[in-house]
Amino acid sequence: MKIKPVKGRPMLHWVGKRPIDTISNYPAQLIDSYNVENPEKEPTYDKFKDGPNLLFQGDNKEILSTLLVQGFRGKIDLIYIDPPFASGADYVRKVALRGKREKLEAEGHTVAEQVQYTDIWANDNYLQFMYERLILMRELLNNKGSLYLHCDWRKTHHLRMLLDEVFSNDNFHNEIIWQRSSSGKTISRNFSRDTDTIFWFSKSDNYTFNSVFKPLSATTKAMYTKDDEDGRGKYRLYPLQKTASPGPETTYDYIDNNGKTWKCPEKGWRMKYEKLKALENENRLYLEGNTLQEKAYWNERQNEGKLANNLWDDIPNLQGTTTEILDYPTQKPEILLERIIKASSNEGDIVLDCFVGSGTTAAVAEKLGRRWIAADINKGAIQTTIKRLQKLPDMQHGVVHYRVNNYDASTHLERRDIVIKKYGVQTDRQEAFFDGTLDGTLVKIIDLTKPLTPLDIQTIKDELENRPDESRNITVFCYGTNSGIQAELKEENRRRAINKIFVRDIGSEGITTFEPASAEVNFEREGDSVKITIAEYISPTILARMDIDRTIFDEQIDDFLAQIDCVLIDTDYTGEHFKIIESDVPKKKEDFVDGEYTVSLPRPDARVAVKIIDMLGEETVIVE
Numbered sequence: 001m002k003i004k005p006v007k008g009r010p011m012l013h014w015v016g017k018r019p020i021d022t023i024s025n026y027p028a029q030l031i032d033s034y035n036v037e038n039p040e041k042e043p044t045y046d047k048f049k050d051g052p053n054l055l056f057q058g059d060n061k062e063i064l065s066t067l068l069v070q071g072f073r074g075k076i077d078l079i080y081i082d083p084p085f086a087s088g089a090d091y092v093r094k095v096a097l098r099g100k101r102e103k104l105e106a107e108g109h110t111v112a113e114q115v116q117y118t119d120i121w122a123n124d125n126y127l128q129f130m131y132e133r134l135i136l137m138r139e140l141l142n143n144k145g146s147l148y149l150h151c152d153w154r155k156t157h158h159l160r161m162l163l164d165e166v167f168s169n170d171n172f173h174n175e176i177i178w179q180r181s182s183s184g185k186t187i188s189r190n191f192s193r194d195t196d197t198i199f200w201f202s203k204s205d206n207y208t209f210n211s212v213f214k215p216l217s218a219t220t221k222a223m224y225t226k227d228d229e230d231g232r233g234k235y236r237l238y239p240l241q242k243t244a245s246p247g248p249e250t251t252y253d254y255i256d257n258n259g260k261t262w263k264c265p266e267k268g269w270r271m272k273y274e275k276l277k278a279l280e281n282e283n284r285l286y287l288e289g290n291t292l293q294e295k296a297y298w299n300e301r302q303n304e305g306k307l308a309n310n311l312w313d314d315i316p317n318l319q320g321t322t323t324e325i326l327d328y329p330t331q332k333p334e335i336l337l338e339r340i341i342k343a344s345s346n347e348g349d350i351v352l353d354c355f356v357g358s359g360t361t362a363a364v365a366e367k368l369g370r371r372w373i374a375a376d377i378n379k380g381a382i383q384t385t386i387k388r389l390q391k392l393p394d395m396q397h398g399v400v401h402y403r404v405n406n407y408d409a410s411t412h413l414e415r416r417d418i419v420i421k422k423y424g425v426q427t428d429r430q431e432a433f434f435d436g437t438l439d440g441t442l443v444k445i446i447d448l449t450k451p452l453t454p455l456d457i458q459t460i461k462d463e464l465e466n467r468p469d470e471s472r473n474i475t476v477f478c479y480g481t482n483s484g485i486q487a488e489l490k491e492e493n494r495r496r497a498i499n500k501i502f503v504r505d506i507g508s509e510g511i512t513t514f515e516p517a518s519a520e521v522n523f524e525r526e527g528d529s530v531k532i533t534i535a536e537y538i539s540p541t542i543l544a545r546m547d548i549d550r551t552i553f554d555e556q557i558d559d560f561l562a563q564i565d566c567v568l569i570d571t572d573y574t575g576e577h578f579k580i581i582e583s584d585v586p587k588k589k590e591d592f593v594d595g596e597y598t599v600s601l602p603r604p605d606a607r608v609a610v611k612i613i614d615m616l617g618e619e620t621v622i623v624e
Contacts, residue, residue: 002022003023003135004139005019006165006166007168019135023068024069025070026066026405027066027405028042028404029402031401032400033398033401034401035398035399036399039400039579040400042070045072048371053397053398054399055375055386055399055400055401056375056402057378058377058404059404060133060355062405064136065136068136074142075140076137076351077141077142077144077146077208078145078208078340078341078344078350079145079352079353079354080337080351080352081149081353082332083149083151084355098562098564098591098592098615131166134162134167135166138167138203144204144207146173146200146201146203147202148176148198148340150332152196153193159199171207172201173200173207174199175199175200176198176199177195177196177310178196178315178336180195180196181317182194208349211343212308212343213308214308214312214314224236224296224297228297235295239270239291239293240270240271240293241265241269241270241291242269243268246268247268252273254269254276256280262287262292283295312336315333315336318332326358332357332360337360337361338364350372350373352372356376357376357384362399366389367392383613383619386399390580390583416445420435423477424438425438425443425445434474441473441474442472443476444460444475445477445478446476446478452482453482456478457501460474460476460501461501464499474499478506489502517538517540517612518620520534521622522535525604528601528604529598529601530571530624532597532608533595534567534593534595536560538560541616542615542616561593563614564615565615565617566585566593567584567594567611568580568582568584568610568611569582569608570609571600571602571608573606573609575623
């Protein structure tokens with residue numbers, strides 16, 4: 001499929017810059033569904049129009065390409081994205097076991113850190129990453145559609161130029177400044193960075209826009225002090241005596257319903273005669289002395305407020321006391337997305353967020369009656385979003401979860417993080433190739449989802465060729481090795497004076513982090529129902545994160561259910577995908593899942609599957 005060329009004049013150049021001119025389709029794998037009967041195996045636009053909302057896990061470049069191929073070109077009404085900011089940080093989610101809040105004997109045992117995504121980029125790679133995805137998003141928008149891009153001070157200048165090139169500067173409307181926090185008392189060597197930037201571009205000049213309002217301030221509300229005798233609540237008076245810019249319509253005398261004539265002041269009335277008459281007929285005109293005044297009622301103005309400008313200083317960031325917080329890094333408040341979605345879409349329109357994170361866009365779009373498509377590369381983001389949606393009181397269309405290109409990035413990130421913490425690797429944000437240092441050596445952590453290969457070793461050697469002044473040795477962490485690699489490196493190291501390469505196979509060193517969780521689930525059938533009991537659950541990943549063995553865990557964790565985040569049940573499991581019929585998602589962080597469930601079956605011989613998701617996002621499916 002061909003892609004149209006970019007619209008604007010190129011403003012940025014970087015190594016490897018290349019526009020997308022063709023795309024490929026990446027098959028989507030159906031994973032699970034919620035409130036959906038017979039979900040489609042392929043997410044096409046024709047099926048989406050009257051079907052469920054869509055949630056994708058995978059690289060969003062591949063997901064956007066798939067949407068274009070499957071008929072979504074020119075069908076999206078609004079895109080909001082909150083992409084990586086090139087901040088040089090690993091964003092982690094603080095993960096605590098459910099139940100008890102006291103710490104175990106060793107520091108930090110109740111809390112683990114789960115890497116959600118790594119925001120470390122070489123500048124050229126970041127620009128190409130965003131450039132490609134913005135081009136695909138432009139293709140998905142219809143002619144009335146808009147894109148809102150959320151960023152901070154690190155890349156605003158680059159991203160604005162990319163947007164000018166892809167969407168054309170003619171379609172730029174606002175640089176919105178969101179004041180997400182207020183300056184604290186900590187003194188530093190720069191002004192406090194309390195704002196984010198949101199760029200708003202449209203696909204054409206025929207775009208959707210609805211005026212939105214900021215709530216009236218407490219100071220304004222305090223002005224409404226008068227009680228109306230008609231029971232319409234508090235009101236205030238607006239003088240209508242004069243207008244600063246009189247026109248022909250403001251120079252009349254006003255004759256009230258009693259026949260009394262009110263002479264027009266020197267500069268004229270503040271509104272037209274017809275409006276004054278309407279106010280009097282509604283008993284909203286207050287006549288006192290030589291002054292005409294309008295009665296303005298608080299209960300009629302509180303939902304309107306003041307027209308919003310491009311400074312959004314009335315939306316606070318998430319605070320520690322709100323029930324909205326999901327312990328997900330970079331989570332944005334729902335009211336922020338509510339303003340954007342209301343401004344640039346209407347009920348029934350399609351909203352897309354391909355960096356969905358904690359699911360705020362999907363949740364708000366659902367509440368506002370919009371259709372939505374959401375995507376994220378991280379499994380933890382998908383799980384957080386699904387749990388969040390299940391807590392909504394009413395989902396009109398349900399949701400189907402697909403995985404594109406069968407890509408799961410979180411596994412390697414989690415394993416890499418465990419190696420860094422277990423061995424005490426010192427990370428360096430400025431280092432692009434190596435992962436850090438350990439005992440005076442450079443550290444390289446090979447993809448821990450596969451064994452070490454000769455190609456991995458050659459990549460390290462090639463990097464060292466480009467660093468003639470590097471004298472340190474190299475420590476390579478891996479999970480398994482191809483035959484003969486260790487012997488070959490041992491021989492090479494004998495000949496080398498510097499840059500010796502030492503391999504540490506973490507599997508052979510006894511780390512059991514990557515063992516799957518084990519669960520014991522009992523099923524007791526009786527007629528057309530089944531009683532399900534989770535009798536045992538243990539996650540080696542959680543044990544490794546907490547750096548304790550099974551014996552200590554049993555001694556200090558009162559209930560194994562503390563490890564479990566939620567339980568999902570499919571009462572007619574076919575093996576093709578998991579259909580969420582029943583779910584147990586505790587509302588509070590300290591609450592446990594029930595662990596016992598009696599559910600109805602569609603027929604006595606239906607297969608039952610239980611999906612257990614633990615506090616680190618590991619999924620275990622038990623089928624009866």
